[in-house]
Amino acid sequence: GQQVMQIPQYQHVQEGEDFTTYCNSSTTLSNIQWYKQRPGGHPVFLIQLVKSGEVKKQKRLTFQFGEAKKNSSLHITATQTTDVGTYFCAGSSMEYGNKLVFGAGTILRVKS
Amino acid sequence: DVKVTQSSRYLVKRTGEKVFLECVQDMDHENMFWYRQDPGLGLRLIYFSYDVKMKEKGDIPEGYSVSREKKERFSLILESASTNQTSMYLCASSKQGFHNEQFFGPGTRLTVL
Numbered sequence: 001g002q003q004v005m006q007i008p009q010y011q012h013v014q015e016g017e018d019f020t021t022y023c024n025s026s027t028t029l030s031n032i033q034w035y036k037q038r039p040g041g042h043p044v045f046l047i048q049l050v051k052s053g054e055v056k057k058q059k060r061l062t063f064q065f066g067e068a069k070k071n072s073s074l075h076i077t078a079t080q081t082t083d084v085g086t087y088f089c090a091g092s093s094m095e096y097g098n099k100l101v102f103g104a105g106t107i108l109r110v111k112s
Numbered sequence: 113d114v115k116v117t118q119s120s121r122y123l124v125k126r127t128g129e130k131v132f133l134e135c136v137q138d139m140d141h142e143n144m145f146w147y148r149q150d151p152g153l154g155l156r157l158i159y160f161s162y163d164v165k166m167k168e169k170g171d172i173p174e175g176y177s178v179s180r181e182k183k184e185r186f187s188l189i190l191e192s193a194s195t196n197q198t199s200m201y202l203c204a205s206s207k208q209g210f211h212n213e214q215f216f217g218p219g220t221r222l223t224v225l
């Protein structure tokens with residue numbers, strides 16, 4: 001079945017350092033979505049990418065969708081304590097009925 | 113403000129009990145989903161529904177069933193709870209179509225003893 005792998009599983013950074021999480025799919029994706037889950041909270045939608053090679057920015061967050069539409073990344077510049085949480089990517093593929101498949105998530109901790 | 117609510121934040125049940133988890137959304141969304149979240153495994157889709165009285169299996173439907181009698185309500189049923197169903201259960205909804213953002217409820221932490 002469709003698989004979405006996400007690395008790293010866990011990252012602990014010093015406040016002000018950059019952070020990147022990577023997402024890879026076993027199949028070509030129709031789209032990829034990113035969600036953030038604060039500790040004790042529920043996932044909240046951040047963004048969706050649909051075009052090959054697409055890059056989108058939200059303040060200090062940069063999202064990329066690979067040219068082959070099989071991988072994606074989320075980069076946070078100069079992390080802040082408010083960035084802590086788990087970041088999930090989720091992709092869907094026509095080949096697998098367009099169901100959204102979530103990666104395992106990357107837990108980000110920020111030391112101040 | 114858009115909202116997805118779940119009937120309980122915490123639930124403790126015994127093995128073999130029948131368990132009902134309720135989810136209600138007030139956004140008039142066509143799509144509704146049930147996921148379970150376990151450490152290191154992310155969110156795994158149990159069942160989803162694109163319309164009233166319609167349901168489709170997700171990736172891990174075994175041991176679960178669902179009911180969607182009204183557009184705003186999607187229920188997850190554990191016919192006979194087992195300890196391996198101890199988990200966080202998240203309900204979500206989205207507009208019609210495949211690629212819309214999903215809005216999640218606060219989750220129900222279910223413990224089966």
